[in-house]
Amino acid sequence: MSLLISGQLARRSEFRLDVDLDIPSSGVTAIVGSSGSGKSTLLRCIAGLEGRGSMSVALDGEIWQDASSFVPAHSRALSLVLQEGALFPHLSVHKNLLYPRTRRRGFCLTPEQVVARFGLTPLLQHKPSELSGGQRQRVALARALLAPARLWLLDEPLSALDGPARRALAPELALLCRDLGLPIIYVTHTLSEVLQIADHMVVLDKGSVLSQGSPAEVSIGLSHALSEDIDLGGILGCRFHAFDPLHNLSEVRVGTTAMWIRGDLSSLGVNLRVQIPADAISLSLHRQEQISVLNQLPCTISKIGQPDSGSVLVNLDCEGQTLQARITVLSQERLALATGQRVYALIKTIALTTRETRDDVTAQ
Amino acid sequence: MSTAELNDLLQSLGVSLALALVTTVILLLLTPPLAWWLARSSSRLRAPVEALVALPMVLPPTVLGFYLLLAMAGEGFLGEAWHGLTAKPLAFTFSGLVIGSVIYSLPFVSQPLAASFRTTSDTLLEAAAVLGDSPVRRFLRLVLPLHRRALVAAGVLGFAHTLGEFGIVLMIGGNIPGETRVLSILLFDQVESLNYAAAHITALLLLGFSLLALTVTYSTLSRRP
Numbered sequence: 001m002s003l004l005i006s007g008q009l010a011r012r013s014e015f016r017l018d019v020d021l022d023i024p025s026s027g028v029t030a031i032v033g034s035s036g037s038g039k040s041t042l043l044r045c046i047a048g049l050e051g052r053g054s055m056s057v058a059l060d061g062e063i064w065q066d067a068s069s070f071v072p073a074h075s076r077a078l079s080l081v082l083q084e085g086a087l088f089p090h091l092s093v094h095k096n097l098l099y100p101r102t103r104r105r106g107f108c109l110t111p112e113q114v115v116a117r118f119g120l121t122p123l124l125q126h127k128p129s130e131l132s133g134g135q136r137q138r139v140a141l142a143r144a145l146l147a148p149a150r151l152w153l154l155d156e157p158l159s160a161l162d163g164p165a166r167r168a169l170a171p172e173l174a175l176l177c178r179d180l181g182l183p184i185i186y187v188t189h190t191l192s193e194v195l196q197i198a199d200h201m202v203v204l205d206k207g208s209v210l211s212q213g214s215p216a217e218v219s220i221g222l223s224h225a226l227s228e229d230i231d232l233g234g235i236l237g238c239r240f241h242a243f244d245p246l247h248n249l250s251e252v253r254v255g256t257t258a259m260w261i262r263g264d265l266s267s268l269g270v271n272l273r274v275q276i277p278a279d280a281i282s283l284s285l286h287r288q289e290q291i292s293v294l295n296q297l298p299c300t301i302s303k304i305g306q307p308d309s310g311s312v313l314v315n316l317d318c319e320g321q322t323l324q325a326r327i328t329v330l331s332q333e334r335l336a337l338a339t340g341q342r343v344y345a346l347i348k349t350i351a352l353t354t355r356e357t358r359d360d361v362t363a364q
Numbered sequence: 365m366s367t368a369e370l371n372d373l374l375q376s377l378g379v380s381l382a383l384a385l386v387t388t389v390i391l392l393l394l395t396p397p398l399a400w401w402l403a404r405s406s407s408r409l410r411a412p413v414e415a416l417v418a419l420p421m422v423l424p425p426t427v428l429g430f431y432l433l434l435a436m437a438g439e440g441f442l443g444e445a446w447h448g449l450t451a452k453p454l455a456f457t458f459s460g461l462v463i464g465s466v467i468y469s470l471p472f473v474s475q476p477l478a479a480s481f482r483t484t485s486d487t488l489l490e491a492a493a494v495l496g497d498s499p500v501r502r503f504l505r506l507v508l509p510l511h512r513r514a515l516v517a518a519g520v521l522g523f524a525h526t527l528g529e530f531g532i533v534l535m536i537g538g539n540i541p542g543e544t545r546v547l548s549i550l551l552f553d554q555v556e557s558l559n560y561a562a563a564h565i566t567a568l569l570l571l572g573f574s575l576l577a578l579t580v581t582y583s584t585l586s587r588r589p
Contacts, residue, residue: 049490073493074501086491090510099505102496147495 003151003183005046007055009207017041017055017207025060025151025183027199030215032191038207039187040083043155046185047080048073059151077106079149083156085140087128093139094124100147107149107182114142117176134165141176152184158193171267195235195273215273216321234323236274240265249294249349255319260294260349278313281325282346285335295347299323301339304332316345369562375542376550377569383458383546384526387465391473391522392515394466399474400503403481418471425468429535432464436536456538461546464536465526473522476585480514481507517581524577528570 003025009017017038023029033039045051048064048071056066059078064071087096097111097120115121118138128136137157144152157173158166174197177184186194194201194215201218203210211218219235238252243264250265251258252272265272287296299316306312307329314337316323323345337343365373402414420428435442436455442463446454454460484507492502508515530548537544539553547570554563 047490047494049493072498073490074496074498076494078494080491080494082487082491084487086485086487088488088491088506088510090512099492100495104496143495 002060003046003185004058005042005055007045007051009041009045009051009054017045017051019204019207019209021202021209021212023185023202024200028177028184028186028194028197029200029202030191030194030198031185031187031202031204032189032194033204033210034189036206037189037204039189039204040155041207042204043080043153043185043187046151047078047153048076074102075104077104077149078151078153079144079147080153081137081140081144081155081157084160085128085136087136087139087143089128091127092124093120093126093128093131096128096139097124097143097146099143102147104148107180108147109145111146114145118142118172132165133161134169137161137165137169138172141173149182152180152182154184154186156188157186158188158190174268191275195275196268219275234276234278234321236276236318236321236323238272238274240268240270240272254297254321257297257319259297259347262349276323276347278324278326280347281316281323281327283314283325283327283331283335283337284344284346287344288346291346292348293346294349295345297323297345297347299343299345301337301341301343304337304339316343318345365562365565369559372541372550373562373566373569376545376547376566379458379542379544380527380546380548383461383465384523386462387469387526388473388519388523390462390466391469392519395470395473395477395518396508396515397503399477400481400507402474403478403484417474420468421471425529425531426535428468429464429532432460432467432532432536436460436463455536456540456544458537458543461533461537461544464532465529468529468532469522469525472525473518476518476521477511477514480511484510513584513587517584520577520581520584524574524581527573527577 003023004021005023006020007017019038019042021042031039031042041050045055046057046064048057051057052065052070053067057064058066063069064076087093088099091099097114100108109117115124118141120139120142123131123135123139128139131139137160141157154173158170161169170193173193177186177197186198188194198215200212201215202212203218216235216237236254238254238259241251241253241258243250243266245264248264249260249262251260252265252274253259259274261274282293284296287298297318299318301314302317302322303315304312305314310329311326312329312332314325314327314332316325325345331337335343398417402410402417432442433455434440436446437443438447438453438455443454446452446459452459454463488506488510489502492506497505527546528548529546530552533544533546533549534552537546537549539545539549545553547566551563551566551570554560554566
């Protein structure tokens with residue numbers, strides 16, 4: 001059971017896509033890459049909107065396109081949510097929802113179910129132009145659930161939204177992805193959007209696959225290769241413990257070690273993934289008592305990378321999980337760091353919340 | 365105005381309105397697919413076809429009328445085919461006029477439609493496709509409703525332009541009262557016979573229709589979609 005995509009797509013003698021992918025056709029697969037990496041093109045090839053004659057696509061053995069055949073987009077049992085939602089401007093929300101009418105076979109909900117699920121009752125008679133960006137995207141998600149599909153494709157479903165609308169819709173979308181039971185391919189340039197929900201991750205760069213695997217696997221070892229806007233850092237699995245409303249901090253546990261993250265994370269479930277950028281970690285040989293940094297994780301150095309313009313990447317084993325710290329070569333020399341050494345990873349709580357891309361994970 | 369003159373006027377008005385109505389209905393059925401193709405196709409045939417469709421806008425109506433007259437004559441290809449189908453002649457009949465009017469008014473319907481179709485967002489078409497609509501269903505369920513104002517405007521323009529037709533009617537329709545004598549021909553007759561009083565009324569009627577049609581067209585097009 002899998003989705004196979006392979007081939008090369010060139011435009012004006014320049015490769016835009018050169019992939020050979022085998023994506024599990026269950027769970028959530030995140031396709032992450034910076035703009036121009038080919039991730040939207042890949043999605044459009046799967047949907048049958050591009051790549052005719054040059055790309056091969058097959059879902060669970062059913063060939064959707066190859067060198068000699070092509071199933072048109074409307075006959076493919078998939079649902080696609082486009083970046084801007086693409087609501088039909090001349091139709092009310094209600095009529096937009098009633099638009100899908102097809103004899104395609106697959107999973108879909110009834111209009112009553114989606115209206116209830118997305119809280120659309122007060123919006124039904126409105127025209128798309130009267131809705132906010134977040135409302136429009138909710139209607140688009142709801143409409144996509146009304147067309148029978150065996151595969152769900154989301155093309156940057158949150159990219160057109162501003163901060164507050166994003167923060168409102170992101171957990172709702174994550175919940176939907178977990179509940180649907182359909183294979184989902186989620187394209188984004190913002191890792192935090194998919195961090196909690198992705199089962200499988202594909203990182204695209206300049207049209208080819210840079211790395212794929214579980215989010216934790218993918219995040220390690222990529223810090224050098226990725227463009228700035230999707231600096232992954234390490235991903236730490238942890239358990240939610242408690243929320244302290246007085247200080248607006250959530251306490252989570254990595255093994256037996258406590259860690260604090262800003263904001264109330266209780267709505268995300270018990271098992272959380274926290275993204276920790278390599279630049280946010282400082283190393284210390286001892287536990288520091290008189291210091292403002294809240295998070296001090298005991299780790300063992302598992303690998304020290306090659307120095308690169310004065311900095312070096314240090315892999316840390318923390319309760320069986322891998323983190324990465326980027327420190328200066330000078331610090332490494334002064335502390336005489338070596339593989340196998342016990343150190344403390346100091347992570348400022350604030351460092352986990354300051355960057356916009358991590359906003360919705362930590363501040364919901 | 366005498367009773368005879370009034371009868372002439374009403375009769376010609378009837379012929380004009382019937383001709384414009386039938387022509388507009390036919391054009392609104394034929395033109396949308398053609399305009400869609402003209403707006404969206406990348407075929408090499410597009411430019412020549414577009415030129416052919418636009419020809420009546422630049423050609424003197426008498427030239428078009430002359431060729432149509434030849435085609436509609438008993439031994440012309442249109443006349444022969446029509447005779448085979450209906451056992452009736454085509455030239456100098458109402459049916460002949462309708463065929464001529466459809467060709468003559470085609471660009472006035474297809475051009476505003478094609479201009480509007482060109483603005484169709486690819487994203488909306490793709491959204492409809494992934495929701496399960498085939499190209500034909502997309503056209504009927506999405507494109508036509510999206511451009512309904514352009515359809516109204518194009519229909520009104522086609523209607524008004526057919527009402528104002530003169531040269532081509534003169535060539536292929538002649539001047540048969542109650543059959544092919546339209547308002548513009550009546551006006552010509554009235555001026556020829558120096559009946560300026562009656563001519564004034566006919567001219568005013570045509571002027572009013574044209575002004576009304578253009579007002580409807582522009583106000584329809586300028587409203588927010």
